Amino acid sequence: MILFRLRSKALAAYDENTTTSTGVSMTAYTIKLQPALAMTDDQFYQLCITNPDLKFERNAEGDLLIMSPTGGETGNRNVELATEFVLWNRQRRLGVVFDSSTGFKLPRGGERSPDVAWVEQSRWDALTPEQRQKFPPLAPDFVLELMSPSDQLSVIQAKMQEYMASGVRLGWLINPRSHQVEVYRPEQAIEVLDNPARLAGDPVLPGFMLKMALVW
Secondary structure, eight states, X not given: OHHHHHHHHXXXXXXXXXXXXXXXXXXXXXXXXXXXXXXXXXXXXXXXXXXXTSEEEEOTTOOEEEEOOOOHHHHHHHHHHHHHHHHHHHHHOOEEEEOTTOOEEOTTSOEEOOSEEEEEHHHHHTSOHHHHHSSOSSOOSEEEEEOOTTXXXXXXXXXXXXXXXXXXSEEEEEETTTTEEEEEOTTSOOEEEESXXXXXXXTTSTTOEEEXXXXX
């Protein structure tokens, strides 16, 4: 019954906030479940696999987030960026790359899906087959978030802080509209780069260099 009610709310929110022929912009939708309803990890996982056409996340407070689909330009940027990481990782063989459809159960709470994520090989190998099959219970070593026109900067910045609080070692928040990149590192001030030509991943991503012409 819980899953049925949540699914109905999610679909209603999706229909209300998705871009229409009249030009309504796509937005994310937040449902505050607590204290009225506490969803277990298994229930959240079942909700996600029961509704494959929708993208769900949970923040550290337990709020259910329904994410809008990306537009064409954002989708193209996402796949181009992910390809760069895949090619680098095939050469280095240091870890595992994940796309935006992968959810991670963060140690400090919440299930989040970065646009690109990378996990060092030994940490991935330490997980059980069941943990790998579901939402991996760890924070990636690296995460990338690419802002889309529907995203609010403050919301994505809060998401980046969740990553860092859970142990992510390097995070990039890329804003194509402002040509800015926010670089997040543990226990360091956020570094804001204006219109950078490239981003270096050392030492977390040894030898990785992202040419920003793919985004700008």
